[in-house]
Amino acid sequence: MDFKDHIRGIPDFPKPGILFYDISTLLRHGPAWRSAMARMAEMVRPHKPDVLAGIESRGFLVAAPLALELGLGFVMLRKPRKLPGLTIGLNYALEYGTDRIEMQADAVPKGSRVVVLDDLLATGGTMAAGISLLRQAGAVVPCAATLVELSFLGGRSRIDVPFESLVTYDN
Secondary structure (H helix, E strand, O other): OOOHHHEEEEEEEOOOOEEEEEHHHHHHHHHHHHHHHHHHHHHHHHHOOOOOEEEEEEHHHHHHHHHHHHOEEEEEEOOOOOOOEEEEEEEEEEEOOOEEEEOOOOOOOOOOOOEEEEEEEOHHHHHHHHHHHHHHHHOOOEEEEEEEEEEHOOHHHHHOOOEEEEEEEEO
């Protein structure tokens, strides 16, 4: 199956000059979505994760069903002040400014193998921050993966673990 047939490009969203890769068309096509999750499972399984972590918010759409497919738990990496209980966090630089990502302090036992997932890899800053945050918590991150990679933005160069994507756009 060519997953690109199920991902539409929306020009000038969220601002002029940006081409937004919309996965909602993939999500709403049952056979394509099931096939995407099966292929993602094939990519992630060899890394022997104990748990999957999804980056807010579209990363949850990938990590949660994939965790079910693999029989694993799911951990949320969220924006500040969105999780109850004690949290740990990491501030990171964006192209213009900074952001923060957090997780519950007890979400992953030390030494757990955690694969980080998101819908799309662009410049790589948020994915790199998610990997760093999990390491701060004592996890081992054997791999990161996304549905879509925008390779022309160079995000893969910011990630220091093996990286997998279901589809890649080169321009």
